[in-house]
Amino acid sequence: MPPFEYAPAPESRAIVTIEKSYGLFVDGAFTRPKALFPTINPADESVLAEVSQAGPKDVDKAVAAARRAYEGVWGRMSGAERGKYLFRIARILQERAREFAVLETLDNGKPIKETRDVDVPIAAAHFFYHAGWADKLEYAGPSPSGAAPPRPHGVVGQIIPWNFPLLMLAWKIAPALATGNTVVLKPAETTPLSALLFAEVCQQADLPAGVVNIVTGDGTTGQALVEHPDVDKIAFTGSTEVGKAIARSIAGTPKKATLELGGKAANIVFDDAPLDQAIEGIVNGIFFNQGQVCCAGSRLLVQESIHDQVVAKLKRRLGTLRVGDPMDKNSDLGAINSRAQLDRITSLVDAGVAEGAERWSPECSLPAKGFWFPPTVLTGVSQTHRVATEEIFGPVLSVLTFRTPQEAVAKANNTAYGLSAGVWTEKGSRILWMADQLRAGVVWANTFNRFDPTSPFGGYKESGYGREGGRHGLEAYVTTAPASLSTSATGAVR
Amino acid sequence: MSRLDVRKTYKLYIGGKFTRSESGRSYAVQSASGEFLANASMGSRKDVRDAVVAARGALGGWAGATAYNRGQVLYRVAEVLEGRRAQFIDEVGAGEGLSARAAGVVVDAAVDRLVWYAGWTDKIAQVLGNLNPVAGPFFNVSAPEPTGVVGVLAPQRSSLLGLVSVVAPVIATGNTAVVVTSAARPLPAVTFGEVLATSDVPGGVVNLITAQTAEVAPWLAAHRDVNAIDLTGVAGADGIDWGALEVAAADNVKRVLRPALDAGGAPVEPDWSADPGLTRLRAFVETKTVWHPKGL
Numbered sequence: 001m002p003p004f005e006y007a008p009a010p011e012s013r014a015i016v017t018i019e020k021s022y023g024l025f026v027d028g029a030f031t032r033p034k035a036l037f038p039t040i041n042p043a044d045e046s047v048l049a050e051v052s053q054a055g056p057k058d059v060d061k062a063v064a065a066a067r068r069a070y071e072g073v074w075g076r077m078s079g080a081e082r083g084k085y086l087f088r089i090a091r092i093l094q095e096r097a098r099e100f101a102v103l104e105t106l107d108n109g110k111p112i113k114e115t116r117d118v119d120v121p122i123a124a125a126h127f128f129y130h131a132g133w134a135d136k137l138e139y140a141g142p143s144p145s146g147a148a149p150p151r152p153h154g155v156v157g158q159i160i161p162w163n164f165p166l167l168m169l170a171w172k173i174a175p176a177l178a179t180g181n182t183v184v185l186k187p188a189e190t191t192p193l194s195a196l197l198f199a200e201v202c203q204q205a206d207l208p209a210g211v212v213n214i215v216t217g218d219g220t221t222g223q224a225l226v227e228h229p230d231v232d233k234i235a236f237t238g239s240t241e242v243g244k245a246i247a248r249s250i251a252g253t254p255k256k257a258t259l260e261l262g263g264k265a266a267n268i269v270f271d272d273a274p275l276d277q278a279i280e281g282i283v284n285g286i287f288f289n290q291g292q293v294c295c296a297g298s299r300l301l302v303q304e305s306i307h308d309q310v311v312a313k314l315k316r317r318l319g320t321l322r323v324g325d326p327m328d329k330n331s332d333l334g335a336i337n338s339r340a341q342l343d344r345i346t347s348l349v350d351a352g353v354a355e356g357a358e359r360w361s362p363e364c365s366l367p368a369k370g371f372w373f374p375p376t377v378l379t380g381v382s383q384t385h386r387v388a389t390e391e392i393f394g395p396v397l398s399v400l401t402f403r404t405p406q407e408a409v410a411k412a413n414n415t416a417y418g419l420s421a422g423v424w425t426e427k428g429s430r431i432l433w434m435a436d437q438l439r440a441g442v443v444w445a446n447t448f449n450r451f452d453p454t455s456p457f458g459g460y461k462e463s464g465y466g467r468e469g470g471r472h473g474l475e476a477y478v479t480t481a482p483a484s485l486s487t488s489a490t491g492a493v494r
Numbered sequence: 495m496s497r498l499d500v501r502k503t504y505k506l507y508i509g510g511k512f513t514r515s516e517s518g519r520s521y522a523v524q525s526a527s528g529e530f531l532a533n534a535s536m537g538s539r540k541d542v543r544d545a546v547v548a549a550r551g552a553l554g555g556w557a558g559a560t561a562y563n564r565g566q567v568l569y570r571v572a573e574v575l576e577g578r579r580a581q582f583i584d585e586v587g588a589g590e591g592l593s594a595r596a597a598g599v600v601v602d603a604a605v606d607r608l609v610w611y612a613g614w615t616d617k618i619a620q621v622l623g624n625l626n627p628v629a630g631p632f633f634n635v636s637a638p639e640p641t642g643v644v645g646v647l648a649p650q651r652s653s654l655l656g657l658v659s660v661v662a663p664v665i666a667t668g669n670t671a672v673v674v675t676s677a678a679r680p681l682p683a684v685t686f687g688e689v690l691a692t693s694d695v696p697g698g699v700v701n702l703i704t705a706q707t708a709e710v711a712p713w714l715a716a717h718r719d720v721n722a723i724d725l726t727g728v729a730g731a732d733g734i735d736w737g738a739l740e741v742a743a744a745d746n747v748k749r750v751l752r753p754a755l756d757a758g759g760a761p762v763e764p765d766w767s768a769d770p771g772l773t774r775l776r777a778f779v780e781t782k783t784v785w786h787p788k789g790l
Binding site for chain 2: 243244245248252254261450455456
């Protein structure tokens with residue numbers, strides 16, 4: 001079925017002003033731009049702006065500013081006052097939502113309808129949710145009666161990925177500030193602009209100088225932040241490989257860490273599933289944000305008896321997806337974030353074909369410039385194929401089959417990761433049994449890729465430790481343990 | 495003419511069986527005052543690996559048991575330990591150099607700690623879990639689940655109360671354990687294995703390896719089928735760099751319970767008589783969140 005013809009409906013980029021170059025945001029002000037590198041629009045490879053590469057000295061200044069702000073202002077402020085700052089930030093994000101949506105789409109390449117309907121509103125919701133916690137922390141965790149109230153760690157170093165730049169910033173900064181920590185945040189090298197615009201929000205909110213510091217740069221900037229001796233805690237979202245390096249780096253030190261790493265989620269469809277809903281869930285699971293999602297449902301496990309039916313329906317649905325200009329409000333899929341990521345997706349899919357998988361994509365014309373990959377389905381995938389074990393982080397679905405629930409569980413859990421999983425069936429008892437058996441931090445039953453500030457998110461096994469969101473997410477930013485006991489694993493003791 | 499004692503052979507406890515070290519090695523255990531007490535098995539890398547296999551094998555059944563059942567089993571451990579009170583007073587007194595009265599206090603505290611944790615098994619999910627009021631038509635619930643196979647470096651000084659204090663929270667939450675006992679004071683641990691073996695604790699849920707901590711700890715920390723490690727026992731152990739163990743643990747993103755540190759940053763053994771709180775129960779659980787739509 002061909003897609004309906006739609007006239008282009010491009011969002012205007014006039015709403016957002018992008019500076020020619022940006023400094024770092026340290027101690028409440030922007031530094032003079034230097035050591036510049038470009039950030040580009042992945043949809044057409046045009047340069048959007050130049051941003052500064054923060055070196056170890058810059059990181060040191062940012063950490064010092066955060067320390068001063070922690071000891072001088074933020075760590076002493078009442079929770080109620082802290083909360084009011086967070087409410088202000090939430091409101092400003094809502095007021096400037098369109099601006100953020102446009103900027104995020106330009107810098108990241110994802111469709112405007114996603115930034116407009118998901119990234120930005122949920123980012124604002126995270127600040128709103130955590131604002132309310134700031135003066136209620138003694139109710140947040142099971143501290144023994146008479147114990148000292150939970151206390152912040154101090155200065156938190158936060159490193160976030162490029163797939164949800166503003167949303168990951170919100171997941172990191174909102175709980176850190178609500179609990180009384182101060183922050184040095186490093187946005188991803190390819191998507192720094194929304195974090196720099198957020199710095200302006202901090203200024204508009206009159207947030208005290210040094211409470212939030214933004215340092216842009218590549219991996220070496222992140223490494224300098226992780227290794228800085230005056231950082232008390234690291235919060236990282238990104239690849240499992242870098243997460244392990246961070247865990248090694250802080251080993252044997254008093255530094256705490258939470259790690260939200262990769263995934264290879266199974267999306268399991270039983271023969272009694274509501275198939276039309278399941279198809280929508282499969283599509284949303286792997287093609288949302290071009291599949292550049294750590295919890296993406298990248299392994300479709302479909303019961304053997306309905307394999308052909310599901311694949312046929314899936315192909316029909318993919319034929320209606322519109323891939324193209326991310327700024328067009330009709331676009332379902334946008335651009336891949338970078339050439340490096342495009343190369344990785346391409347090479348993994350090639351490896352899958354070489355190992356025997358059958359590759360299929362709908363007919364779609366991709367723009368000549370920019371980084372593009374068509375929605376792709378790989379059938380005939382077996383468990384040992386690289387496309388079934390390695391995180392592709394792209395719009396690529398690997399299809400495998402199972403016969404019994406036990407086999408579905410065994411295959412779903414046969415991975416080093418454990419971030420998320422999906423189950424589709426009309427049988428309630430089977431949903432609950434499956435949810436018990438799946439070794440994953442988030443299980444979506446008859447839905448997929450749902451996010452909410454009240455709902456804890458995070459992985460088992462090599463998908464990391466610690467949770468973000470909900471009451472559980474706060475635990476990563478406070479300590480309630482006796483001062484004599486600490487751990488680098490999850491929870492308040494970390 | 496006095497009767498000659500029948501002495502006990504102190505072995506490892508792996509997969510519910512008492513075995514000698516595959517290495518064939520043993521070492522002399524001395525009392526606090528330097529007298530020979532017994533020869534203990536000197537566990538090896540291979541023993542650690544065998545114990546991990548046993549712990550992994552036991553995980554499904556133990557994690558899948560009802561919390562009520564786990565609570566009853568833990569309470570049963572306390573009952574059987576109480577029944578052997580005199581024996582443990584002798585062993586703890588000799589190993590730790592305590593008077594019979596002081597050793598009695600320690601053994602009683604160990605029994606009481608087991609009772610405390612027995613009562614937690616069916617409450618921890620209520621205390622650590624909750625419904626989440628998401629902004630949409632969804633049922634959304636978070637609850638703790640066991641992390642999996644947990645490696646435990648048991649305390650070096652407190653050979654029974656310390657041991658119980660680190661093992662009970664690990665198994666109360668449904669994990670299985672591979673425990674490296676105190677190197678110098680291993681005997682109460684082996685006798686505790688006899689308590690476990692007669693308390694309806696399924697074989698493999700707790701595995702006890704008497705060994706030189708510095709020799710086997712790196713293999714436990716690096717083992718890819720171990721999900722978490724408790725480094726408590728590095729305090730007072732010879733020749734261990736706990737940072738290196740944490741580095742090794744990062745290879746499969748193990749959860750690491752770090753040792754308590756003194757003001758100078760050196761590992762120190764905690765005061766086991768203190769209220770344990772929830773710290774250890776929370777260290778080896780994973781929060782799972784399940785979503786389902788609501789609708790007609």
